[in-house]
Amino acid sequence: MGTEEILTIEMASEVLSPENGFRQSLTMAVAAICLECGFESTENIVLETLTEMLQSYLTEVGNSTRAYYEHSGRTIPTDKDVIFALSEMGFRNKSLLQYSRRGKRINIGQIVKTVDTSN
Amino acid sequence: SDANEDFQLDRGQMNDLLQQLETYTPVIPDGVARHYLNKAGVNTTDPAVVRLIALASQKFISDIVNDAMQLNRMKGSSQTSRGGKKEKRSLLTMEDLLPSLAERGIKVKKPSYYP
Numbered sequence: 292m293g294t295e296e297i298l299t300i301e302m303a304s305e306v307l308s309p310e311n312g313f314r315q316s317l318t319m320a321v322a323a324i325c326l327e328c329g330f331e332s333t334e335n336i337v338l339e340t341l342t343e344m345l346q347s348y349l350t351e352v353g354n355s356t357r358a359y360y361e362h363s364g365r366t367i368p369t370d371k372d373v374i375f376a377l378s379e380m381g382f383r384n385k386s387l388l389q390y391s392r393r394g395k396r397i398n399i400g401q402i403v404k405t406v407d408t409s410n
Numbered sequence: 411s412d413a414n415e416d417f418q419l420d421r422g423q424m425n426d427l428l429q430q431l432e433t434y435t436p437v438i439p440d441g442v443a444r445h446y447l448n449k450a451g452v453n454t455t456d457p458a459v460v461r462l463i464a465l466a467s468q469k470f471i472s473d474i475v476n477d478a479m480q481l482n483r484m485k486g487s488s489q490t491s492r493g494g495k496k497e498k499r500s501l502l503t504m505e506d507l508l509p510s511l512a513e514r515g516i517k518v519k520k521p522s523y524y525p
Binding site: 313316317319320321323324325327328329330331332333334336337340341344345346348349350351352353354356357366367368369370372373374377378382383384385386387388390391392397398 | 417418419423424426427428430431434435436437438439442443445446447449450451452453454456458459462463464465466467468469470471472474475476478479482500501502503504507516518
């Protein structure tokens with residue numbers, strides 16, 4: 292089979308740590324996105340690259356959002372802060388509406404409804 | 411600027427989106443997205459904020475992969491399998507991904523030791 296893997300996620304390491312688990316969830320997310328776009332398999336390195344990018348992007352949007360709400364003297368973000376942060380990063384917000392309405396959606400191996408553990 | 415206005419949500423659309431996010435589950439689970447946000451110093455328990463960011467990140471990756479898909483299709487690369495029978499199995503390779511990343515100004519260097 293060579294370098295290709297049919298959307299099997301190779302566990303980067305067998306060490307059980309929460310960080311690893313979060314990372315694996317991101318890999319699952321990337322795999323689902325690839326599947327949704329019509330790819331049935333990916334190279335390992337592609338999966339890894341996209342996971343890294345997804346993680347960076349999440350972190351970056353977070354940082355940018357934090358800059359916005361802290362700058363205006365608040366401690367809790369609102370959705371507007373996120374929208375501002377995204378548009379500053381060159382993200383076209385309007386496309387989100389269309390995107391969230393798209394027909395084809397794929398979920399693989401994840402909890403359908405996440406329980407809010409925050410309170 | 412005016413050009414930018416076309417890409418931004420207005421208030422009504424924003425409310426629409428937030429309403430959809432209440433029932434919509436992005437591929438990135440809430441808990442995972444919240445973990446990375448907390449790591450970035452964002453103090454939030456608001457599911458709308460978390461899901462908005464998760465959805466945006468999902469779209470970011472989705473756009474890249476979609477571009478790679480277009481490229482893959484253009485090359486007309488219906489790979490022939492070992493059995494000789496032609497089948498349309500689409501494999502996302504780094505080769506497809508790189509141009510779509512380059513378009514966004516992202517340069518990826520393949521580490522020489524990567525298997």
